[in-house]
Amino acid sequence: MAGAMLLCGKEEKVVGEQTKAPGSCPYCGGGVAATDVEAKWVLCCLPLCRRAKRRFACTACHRRLVTYPPILHD
Ligand SMILES: [Zn+2]
Numbered sequence: 260m261a262g263a264m265l266l267c268g269k270e271e272k273v274v275g276e277q278t279k280a281p282g283s284c285p286y287c288g289g290g291v292a293a294t295d296v297e298a299k300w301v302l303c304c305l306p307l308c309r310r311a312k313r314r315f316a317c318t319a320c321h322r323r324l325v326t327y328p329p330i331l332h333d
Pocket residue numbers: 284285286287288289317318319320321322
């Protein structure tokens with residue numbers, strides 16, 4: 260069971276949603292949406308680190324584009 264994982268783990272909070280990203284889906288050619296996620300690693304209620312990252316997903320087929328080229332510069 261996952262009971263031992265209750266106090267430790269990773270929390271993710273979506274801080275920005277559905278930002279339109281340049282490029283197109285490699286699977287269907289649809290539009291790409293970027294979602295900004297703030298990930299926080301929590302160990303027994305102590306926040307260890309906080310990290311913002313951006314996720315890309317297709318707006319047409321809803322695939323998560325994990326291999327999408329990272330666009331780190333805004
Ligand atoms: Zn697609």
